[in-house]
Amino acid sequence: MSEVSWQEIDGILKxxxxxxxxxxxxxxxxxxxxxxxxxxxxxxxxxxxxxxxxEETNLPEARLAGxxxxxxxxxxQFAALVMDGSWVEARxxxxxxxxxxxxxPDLRKMMVPLGPVVVFGASNFPFAxxxxxxxxxxxxxxxxxxVLKAHPxxxxxxxxxxxxxxxxAGRTGMPADVFIHVHAAGFETGKALVQHPLTKAVGxxxxxxxxKALYDYATQRPDPIPVFSEMGSINPVFIxxxxxxxxxxxxxxxxxxxxxxxxxxxxxxxxxxxxxENNHLDEFKRQLADKMKKVAPATMLHPGIAGxxxxxxxxxLAQKGVTLLAESTDMPGxxxxxxxxxTVKAADFISNPALAEEVFGPYSLLVTASNIxxxxxxxxxIPGQLTTTIIGEEEExxxxxxxxxxxxxxxxxxxxxxxxxxxxxxxSMHHGGPFPATTDSRFTSVGxxxxxxxxxxxxxxxxxxxxxxxxxxxxxxxxxxxxxxNSWTRDKVS
Numbered sequence: 001m002s003e004v005s006w007q008e009i010d011g012i013l014k015x016x017x018x019x020x021x022x023x024x025x026x027x028x029x030x031x032x033x034x035x036x037x038x039x040x041x042x043x044x045x046x047x048x049x050x051x052x053x054x055e056e057t058n059l060p061e062a063r064l065a066g067x068x069x070x071x072x073x074x075x076x077q078f079a080a081l082v083m084d085g086s087w088v089e090a091r092x093x094x095x096x097x098x099x100x101x102x103x104x105p106d107l108r109k110m111m112v113p114l115g116p117v118v119v120f121g122a123s124n125f126p127f128a129x130x131x132x133x134x135x136x137x138x139x140x141x142x143x144x145x146x147v148l149k150a151h152p153x154x155x156x157x158x159x160x161x162x163x164x165x166x167x168x169a170g171r172t173g174m175p176a177d178v179f180i181h182v183h184a185a186g187f188e189t190g191k192a193l194v195q196h197p198l199t200k201a202v203g204x205x206x207x208x209x210x211x212k213a214l215y216d217y218a219t220q221r222p223d224p225i226p227v228f229s230e231m232g233s234i235n236p237v238f239i240x241x242x243x244x245x246x247x248x249x250x251x252x253x254x255x256x257x258x259x260x261x262x263x264x265x266x267x268x269x270x271x272x273x274x275x276x277e278n279n280h281l282d283e284f285k286r287q288l289a290d291k292m293k294k295v296a297p298a299t300m301l302h303p304g305i306a307g308x309x310x311x312x313x314x315x316x317l318a319q320k321g322v323t324l325l326a327e328s329t330d331m332p333g334x335x336x337x338x339x340x341x342x343t344v345k346a347a348d349f350i351s352n353p354a355l356a357e358e359v360f361g362p363y364s365l366l367v368t369a370s371n372i373x374x375x376x377x378x379x380x381x382i383p384g385q386l387t388t389t390i391i392g393e394e395e396e397x398x399x400x401x402x403x404x405x406x407x408x409x410x411x412x413x414x415x416x417x418x419x420x421x422x423x424x425x426x427x428s429m430h431h432g433g434p435f436p437a438t439t440d441s442r443f444t445s446v447g448x449x450x451x452x453x454x455x456x457x458x459x460x461x462x463x464x465x466x467x468x469x470x471x472x473x474x475x476x477x478x479x480x481x482x483x484x485x486n487s488w489t490r491d492k493v494s
Contacts, residue, residue, distance in 0.1 A: 113143030115200030135203030240392035264362030321348030384434025
């Protein structure tokens with residue numbers, strides 16, 4: 001797979017910009033029809049889409065079928081959002097011409113689309129975070145055309161989904177080039193796409209090195225643009241002593257499954273477990289180790305990820321104080337990963353930043369602290385995360401409320417007595433977190449709030465009604481306006 005030349009990229013972004021000039025004016029109703037049509041076209045591909053993805057990613061049929069359903073559900077959620085129209089956060093303050101000492105102008109504000117968005121497909125989610133995934137869906141919902149760089153690990157899958165998007169665009173009368181599909185293997189194409197002057201935002205899900213590189217490319221532009229990179233996470237889990245006493249077997253079973261689910265190839269994989277020394281810790285270690293040993297090696301997404309797992313696993317196990325507790329009993333085959341559990345004392349973890357680095361795969365490190373003070377010190381050494389989890393009984397959760405408040409500052413989602421794997425797609429989900437989990441912790445890449453990444457606020461002062469966006473007019477097609485103290489706010493129509 002070759003690189004795309006600068007001349008080709010220039011042509012692609014110019015076409016995307018031309019599409020933006022029309023697409024930004026498309027009504028919420030028509031955008032909703034487009035998004036609904038994409039979902040329907042993806043479903044119409046049928047079993048051939050699942051079979052192609054299975055061949056290219058080594059993921060099982062059930063996982064891919066579920067992910068396709070999630071992807072179509074995301075598209076329909078954004079369709080409902082733009083149909084409703086309240087997401088633009090319209091604000092109206094009417095004029096008071098006779099106000100003293102100065103007259104008040106008519107001011108109206110709403111969110112407007114940024115422009116062409118470059119989206120990079122993800123390797124570990126060939127549907128939900130790739131061609132028609134949440135970045136594409138939210139950008140299109142916002143009124144932004146998308147230039148999609150397909151992930152080289154599943155090009156045929158991406159082609160099938162891209163064809164569905166183009167077909168849906170034609171069927172619903174969307175502007176030509178509202179979606180453009182690009183294949184390229186190397187970094188130069190990605191850099192050129194980010195640094196093209198007509199690119200206005202970037203969406204990425206993947207490694208820290210990849211996401212940070214795109215972020216740096218964007219900041220080097222004469223006009224820096226937002227890059228929304230989700231860059232991985234070790235998702236620390238703090239297991240309080242009471243839960244080990246009350247239900248260590250259940251916790252061990254729950255986490256053996258979570259660590260090894262989908263060969264550990266989730267950005268929410270629990271790669272770090274932390275607890276305090278207690279009378280039940282050794283039993284918990286044994287139980288978790290026994291369950292991890294029984295997990296058979298499995299094939300990873302592609303050889304590159306399998307090679308990185310082997311290298312990073314060996315590097316982590318070679319660190320001072322780290323002891324291997326368990327690995328899969330069966331020997332791995334080509335491109336397969338062994339489930340792995342290691343342990344280390346908190347003092348060694350605190351002094352070695354390498355132990356807080358992600359090992360992408362079925363690997364987890366159990367850190368044991370001598371007391372709550374040392375556990376807090378270990379928590380302080382953990383950088384920003386997508387999630388953090390606390391396992392504990394109700395009484396001790398209350399007892400350690402200050403500690404829970406401390407670890408809440410580390411992540412975008414805080415879980416009590418659950419696992420971080422499994423991300424519900426709904427408006428109240430926040431999938432983001434402080435750097436280095438993402439490049440901007442204020443935004444989510446799951447749920448309808450993901451649309452906020454690709455818009456900006458604009459105030460319209462003293463505009464004639466005919467020139468205003470339809471959402472800001474006194475009479476509009478989206479809802480009912482209510483005048484309160486000379487300020488208008490939107491009411492959702494039931």
